[in-house]
Amino acid sequence: MPILRIEMHPGKTLEQKRELASGITRVFVETLACPPEVVEIVFNEIEKDAWAVGGKLKSDT
Amino acid sequence: MPILRIEMHPGKTLEQKRELASGITRVFVETLACPPEVVEIVFNEIEKDAWAVGGKLKSDT
Amino acid sequence: MPILRIEMHPGKTLEQKRELASGITRVFVETLACPPEVVEIVFNEIEKDAWAVGGKLKSDT
Amino acid sequence: MPILRIEMHPGKTLEQKRELASGITRVFVETLACPPEVVEIVFNEIEKDAWAVGGKLKSDT
Amino acid sequence: MPILRIEMHPGKTLEQKRELASGITRVFVETLACPPEVVEIVFNEIEKDAWAVGGKLKSDT
Amino acid sequence: MPILRIEMHPGKTLEQKRELASGITRVFVETLACPPEVVEIVFNEIEKDAWAVGGKLKSDT
Numbered sequence: 001m002p003i004l005r006i007e008m009h010p011g012k013t014l015e016q017k018r019e020l021a022s023g024i025t026r027v028f029v030e031t032l033a034c035p036p037e038v039v040e041i042v043f044n045e046i047e048k049d050a051w052a053v054g055g056k057l058k059s060d061t
Numbered sequence: 062m063p064i065l066r067i068e069m070h071p072g073k074t075l076e077q078k079r080e081l082a083s084g085i086t087r088v089f090v091e092t093l094a095c096p097p098e099v100v101e102i103v104f105n106e107i108e109k110d111a112w113a114v115g116g117k118l119k120s121d122t
Numbered sequence: 123m124p125i126l127r128i129e130m131h132p133g134k135t136l137e138q139k140r141e142l143a144s145g146i147t148r149v150f151v152e153t154l155a156c157p158p159e160v161v162e163i164v165f166n167e168i169e170k171d172a173w174a175v176g177g178k179l180k181s182d183t
Numbered sequence: 184m185p186i187l188r189i190e191m192h193p194g195k196t197l198e199q200k201r202e203l204a205s206g207i208t209r210v211f212v213e214t215l216a217c218p219p220e221v222v223e224i225v226f227n228e229i230e231k232d233a234w235a236v237g238g239k240l241k242s243d244t
Numbered sequence: 245m246p247i248l249r250i251e252m253h254p255g256k257t258l259e260q261k262r263e264l265a266s267g268i269t270r271v272f273v274e275t276l277a278c279p280p281e282v283v284e285i286v287f288n289e290i291e292k293d294a295w296a297v298g299g300k301l302k303s304d305t
Numbered sequence: 306m307p308i309l310r311i312e313m314h315p316g317k318t319l320e321q322k323r324e325l326a327s328g329i330t331r332v333f334v335e336t337l338a339c340p341p342e343v344v345e346i347v348f349n350e351i352e353k354d355a356w357a358v359g360g361k362l363k364s365d366t
Binding site: 245246247248249250251252253256260263264267268271272274275276 | 306307308309310311312313314317321324325328329332333335336337
Binding site: 064101103 | 247284286
């Protein structure tokens with residue numbers, strides 16, 4: 001049932017994405033007592049020149 | 062008026078995206094009696110190593 | 123596999139949402155030859171005072 | 184840096200949302216070695232009559 | 245052409261939403277030399293108990 | 306506090322993205338009297354063959 005969309009910078013290894021996916025899913029299973037199959041996660045990689053905080057692109061800071 | 066955001070795996074042909082866009086728009090026009098121009102659709106292609114179900118990346122299953 | 127997020131104004135009947143869900147799902151099944159169970163749709167209702175086009179809230183036009 | 188958007192059905196207690204937020208954040212901190220303050224999570228509650236799988240509203244199944 | 249989705253806490257007045265919509269649209273018109281009608285903005289209000297930073301709900305801090 | 310997600314066509318220069326980020330942030334600061342650091346903006350570039358209006362891909366019109 002839960003759908004997660006995660007925006008983060010690129011550069012994560014496949015192993016880190018595996019750990020994020022399994023770790024986050026386990027948090028849902030433990031907290032909501034739901035089966036793991038209902039947890040769906042989509043990663044969206046955003047470059048530093050496409051992300052701004054405080055009015056400045058991260059690639060400029 | 063309706064805005065649709067569609068996440069799906071890459072690999073669809075241009076012709077499939079055309080059929081999805083025209084078919085989905087027709088469903089809105091027929092159901093809500095709205096003009097087709099108000100239906101806006103954005104496709105977002107997500108690789109299999111960026112999509113997880115049940116705590117596992119789809120590229121691992 | 124496809125996840126659809128649909129933003130539209132409130133006021134649709136349950137029957138209209140049923141028709142949108144079944145009609146959109148059928149378009150995916152026919153175009154991509156996927157089973158219907160993989161199509162997931164989330165409706166997000168947005169009031170007219172929370173939606174702007176051309177710099178004006180829809181509730182003001 | 185990561186922003187998470189989580190769609191799930193309403194009905195979670197405040198305590199469950201607290202555990203989800205702290206547990207998910209810990210997964211990021213442990214996997215990416217980032218400080219907890221950079222993890223931002225937004226919960227979006229979606230009613231069963233606004234969520235469809237397989238062409239059917241969840242409120243109908 | 246641009247679609248903006250804005251998540252923020254509730255409690256803004258209608259006048260503030262009007263100013264955000266017209267001000268943001270003007271920034272696009274001036275920067276991209278596009279007509280104002282192509283700028284579409286959707287506001288999504290998120291309660292403090294549905295928004296977490298650093299692993300803590302904002303309603304707890 | 307506000308998070309903005311902006312979908313637009315690719316092809317903007319870095320300088321245009323800088324102006325959009327700083328201009329939009331200033332609108333929030335002036336309208337809501339918030340500090341600039343709380344405004345977070347993510348740009349999402351969508352190709353013309355992944356964006357449809359009126360049932361037609363923009364790359365076909």
